Structure formats: C-alpha cells, structure tokens
Amino acid sequence: MTNFVGGRFLETGRTFTKTSPVDGSVVGQVHEADATTVDEAVRAARAALDGPWGRSSVPERAALLRRIATRVEERFDDLVRAESADTGKPLHLARTLDVARAAANFRAFADTVAAHGMDSFLTELPDGRRALNYAYDKPLGVVAVIVPWNLPLLLLTWKVAPALACGNAVVVKPSEETPSSAALLAEIMAEAGVPDGVFNVVHGFGPGSAGEFLTTHPGIDGVTFTGESATGSAIMRAVAPRVRPVSFELGGKNAALVFADADLERTVDGLARSVFTNTGQVCLCTERVYVQRPVYDEVAAALAKRAAELRPGRPEDPDTTFGPLISTGHREKVRSYYDLAVREGARVLTGGGVPDLGEDLAGGAWIEPTLWTGLTNTDRVVREEIFGPAAALIPFDDEDEAVRLANDTEYGLAAAVWTSDLERAHRVAQRMRVGLSWVNTWFLRELRAPFGGAGLSGIGREGGTHSLHFYRQPTNVCVQL
Numbered sequence: 001m002t003n004f005v006g007g008r009f010l011e012t013g014r015t016f017t018k019t020s021p022v023d024g025s026v027v028g029q030v031h032e033a034d035a036t037t038v039d040e041a042v043r044a045a046r047a048a049l050d051g052p053w054g055r056s057s058v059p060e061r062a063a064l065l066r067r068i069a070t071r072v073e074e075r076f077d078d079l080v081r082a083e084s085a086d087t088g089k090p091l092h093l094a095r096t097l098d099v100a101r102a103a104a105n106f107r108a109f110a111d112t113v114a115a116h117g118m119d120s121f122l123t124e125l126p127d128g129r130r131a132l133n134y135a136y137d138k139p140l141g142v143v144a145v146i147v148p149w150n151l152p153l154l155l156l157t158w159k160v161a162p163a164l165a166c167g168n169a170v171v172v173k174p175s176e177e178t179p180s181s182a183a184l185l186a187e188i189m190a191e192a193g194v195p196d197g198v199f200n201v202v203h204g205f206g207p208g209s210a211g212e213f214l215t216t217h218p219g220i221d222g223v224t225f226t227g228e229s230a231t232g233s234a235i236m237r238a239v240a241p242r243v244r245p246v247s248f249e250l251g252g253k254n255a256a257l258v259f260a261d262a263d264l265e266r267t268v269d270g271l272a273r274s275v276f277t278n279t280g281q282v283c284l285c286t287e288r289v290y291v292q293r294p295v296y297d298e299v300a301a302a303l304a305k306r307a308a309e310l311r312p313g314r315p316e317d318p319d320t321t322f323g324p325l326i327s328t329g330h331r332e333k334v335r336s337y338y339d340l341a342v343r344e345g346a347r348v349l350t351g352g353g354v355p356d357l358g359e360d361l362a363g364g365a366w367i368e369p370t371l372w373t374g375l376t377n378t379d380r381v382v383r384e385e386i387f388g389p390a391a392a393l394i395p396f397d398d399e400d401e402a403v404r405l406a407n408d409t410e411y412g413l414a415a416a417v418w419t420s421d422l423e424r425a426h427r428v429a430q431r432m433r434v435g436l437s438w439v440n441t442w443f444l445r446e447l448r449a450p451f452g453g454a455g456l457s458g459i460g461r462e463g464g465t466h467s468l469h470f471y472r473q474p475t476n477v478c479v480q481l
C-alpha cells in the first residue's frame with residue numbers, strides 16, 4: 001500500500017507489515033510516510049487550494065461528492081474485503097455498516113452543503129447609516145484528518161466528505177492498523193475526478209511518524225481527529241504553538257439505563273448489540289449497564305445468554321457474528337482489564353478470557369465476550385474505557401440514582417435509556433451529560449443531527465451543518481448602503 005500525494009501513488013524507503021487479527025497472516029506491506037512525504041502532501045494540498053479547486057462552486061463540489069459516492073458503490077465489494085481484511089470484522093458487518101455509510105456520508109454532505117445558505121443582516125444605525133452585512137464562507141484550508149481503526153472508512157469519510165464539500169484540501173492519516181480502505185479510497189478519488197492534491201493519504205503511526213509530522217506541520221490550518229482521549233490531548237499540545245482549531249471525537253464509557261418498566265425483550269436485544277457490536281470496538285458501545293433492581297437478575301441472565309450465542313469465526317463465514325479484536329496488542333490491553341475486574345471483586349457472569357478456537361485461528365486476537373456483576377462506579381474497570389466486548393451490570397433503585405450513576409464519569413459521548421414511560425424517557429435522556437442520548441434504541445444515526453461528546457469525549461460537533469461550522473471560515477462583508 002502506497003501513500004497518495006498530489007495525485008501520485010508514492011512509495012517510500014520504509015515499509016511496515018499489516019497483519020490480520022483473524023489469524024496473524026500478512027495482509028500487506030505499507031509504505032510509511034516520512035517527514036518529507038508528509039511535507040509534500042501538505043504542499044500539494046496548498047497548491048490545490050491555490051488552483052482551480054480554490055475557486056470551485058458549491059454545485060460543482062456537491063456533484064463531485066455524488067460521483068465519489070457512486071464510485072464507492074461501484075467498488076463496494078473491494079472496499080468490504082479491504083475493511084474486513086484489516087479488522088477481521090464479519091463481511092456482513094463491513095457491508096451493512098462501514099461501506100454503506102461511506103457512500104451515505106458523501107451523499108449526505110452533498111445535500112447539506114447544497115442546501116446551506118449564509119447569514120445576512122441589514123444594519124440600521126440611529127444616525128441613519130445603513131449597511132448590508134453578509135457572511136462569506138471560505139474553506140478552513142489544509143485540513144489534517146486523523147482517524148482510528150475501529151470503523152476506518154466510515155469515520156474517514158465522515159470527515160473527508162464535509163471537508164471537500166466546503167472546498168478544503170485534506171491530508172489523511174489512517175490508522176496504522178487499517179491502511180487498506182484508505183488506500184482504495186485514494187484510487188476512488190482519482191477515478192471520480194477529484195483534482196490532484198485535494199485528497200492526500202499518508203500512512204504511518206502517531207508519535208515519531210506520519211501522525212506527529214502532520215500535526216506539527218506549520219502548513220496545516222486545522223486538525224480533525226477521532227481516536228483516544230489521550231491522543232487528542234497530545235494533538236492539542238502539538239497544534240498549540242500555532243493555535244490551530246481542532247475537532248475531536250474521542251473515547252467513551254457509555255451507560256445504558258434499564259428501567260423496570262422497559263420492554264425487556266427489546267431491551268436485551270438492544271443491549272446485546274450495544275455491548276458486543278464490532279467486538280465492543282465502537283466508541284458508542286455500552287460498557288456500563290445500570291439496571292433497576294426488580295429486573296436486574298432477569299436482564300443479567302438474558303444478556304449472558306445472548307453473549308453465549310455469539311459465533312466467533314472467519315469473516316467470510318456467513319454464520320460468524322463475532323470478530324476478533326483489532327490486534328494482539330489491543331487484546332493484551334483488554335485482557336488486562338478482564339484480570340483487573342476479578343481483582344476488583346467482579347463476579348464473571350460470562351466470558352473473562354481468551355477462547356480456544358483451534359489451531360487455524362490461534363494467531364488471531366480473539367477474546368471472549370464478557371459480563372461482570374459485583375462492581376461499583378469506584379472500580380477502575382467501570383471508570384476507564386476498555387474498548388472491548390465487556391460490560392459491568394450495576395443495580396439501581398430509582399431514577400435519580402440511575403442518572404447520578406450514569407453521569408458519574410469523565411467521559412460524555414452517548415447513553416441509551418430503556419423505558420416504556422414516555423415522560424421518563426425524555427426527562428432522563430435530557431439529563432444525560434452526553435452528546436447523544438438514545439431512547440429504546442442504540443446506534444440509530446441521523447447524519448444531519450449533531451454528533452460529538454462532552455468532557456473527555458471530545459470537542460465540537462459533527463453531522464449536517466454542524467460539520468460545516470468546523471470546515472468553513474466565514475468572513476463578514478459589510479457594505480454601506
């Protein structure tokens with residue numbers, strides 16, 4: 001896999017090996033961008049902004065985004081295979097979630113930008129002077145786009161689509177764990193007619209590699225980043241000397257609140273999805289399940305049964321419902337939390353270890369879906385993001401206690417409220433200190449709605465016109481009449 005700079009596929013002197021989390025086999029060699037390659041990418045982006053792209057119209061860019069979406073759909077199967085090869089996720093998940101959303105992202109932002117107007121004000125001063133004020137939107141400029149490995153193409157296109165819609169040029173740094181779909185997207189961009197230098201890809205790691213070279217480059221005008229909160233903090237420090245704006249989607253430690261009046265079958269179904277989808281590697285996944293005492297045992301038993309029904313296996317096997325973690329390194333982190341939970345006094349309801357899936361999958365990053373009881377909000381496993389298929393079930397007595405427990409976290413990304421009481425549903429959803437509260441559902445996304453987090457979970461909002469706010473720089477023009 002090569003870098004993509006100024007419309008050219010670039011090899012560098014140094015490569016790293018991407019391996020499969022399914023069985024440890026080699027997926028491919030990736031050309032790591034050095035400081036010179038990153039510099040060339042930033043310069044190519046700047047040159048594109050200084051050329052015809054910088055004068056492109058909104059209808060032209062909306063049409064381009066739609067062409068990209070069509071090309072994504074034409075190369076759908078290639079992208080599904082690439083995404084699954086890197087992450088080990090079941091093919092049907094890559095198909096229905098990751099790649100479908102990539103195409104939808106381009107269409108959604110084509111619509112959003114085409115419908116977006118500008119502010120204007122007629123000024124009438126007491127001395128009789130009158131003026132027309134309007135906000136003329138310019139692109140932010142060269143935008144560094146840094147994304148993680150859990151939903152690689154979905155999260156990458158969620159940023160690239162609005163950035164291009166607003167006329168920016170981007171330098172994308174995909175995760176070192178998931179270079180394949182970004183490499184394919186570069187081909188798609190070229191095929192769709194994206195001008196040279198508007199979309200660039202540099203591969204590599206964070207510190208001492210492409211990530212750091214990009215965020216410390218004086219030529220970037222802003223950073224949009226999705227990943228761990230600690231990395232967000234490091235990127236803030238990197239851009240602080242030049243005071244560049246950031247948009248951050250960071251970690252989560254999301255709560256589900258299950259009230260005794262909930263439809264329990266539907267609730268357990270939703271909980272199983274929210275704890276185990278993508279092997280728990282979605283920022284929105286539930287890691288804390290607060291259950292009202294009268295239904296606690298019933299919910300715990302039903303959820304444990306659902307965990308036991310998950311089928312680990314190869315991504316191409318249609319019976320597979322549960323993939324591996326992204327890497328054996330990440331599995332060590334998750335497993336250390338499994339061990340810590342026991343030391344903190346957890347009762348392991350199900351899972352808790354590494355499964356034996358036979359010699360064929362022995363080199364993979366497999367882990368068991370896991371549920372604990374007996375923990376409290378003071379335990380580290382209930383406070384820190386694990387980013388694996390694991391949750392603690394904790395009982396509560398009344399609504400106020402549930403809200404207090406759910407909000408007792410430094411994170412603030414998402415919450416899910418499960419109840420049949422309409423007034424309680426709205427009341428509790430609004431009291432959650434998060435960017436997104438679901439009621440009787442999970443991961444149902446509206447791409448025009450604001451998406452983001454409070455506290456350690458991020459800065460800013462993405463989605464619809466909220467994304468445009470980051471990727472545009474309004475200039476106020478004041479004309480005396």
Ligand code: NAD
Nearest residue numbers: 147148149174175205206211227228231249250251252283
């Ligand atoms: P990560 O922070 O380790 O890496 C994310 C990206 O940043 C990668 O491309 C990595 O190479 C790069 N990077 C790492 N250090 C860097 C540095 N110092 N400078 C510049 N770039 C650097 O995150 P991850 O492990 O890839 O992803 C998992 C995390 O992402 C979890 O915390 C999860 O909650 C979060 N996440 C959040 C959202 C959201 O929308 N809020 C969505 C998905 C994932």
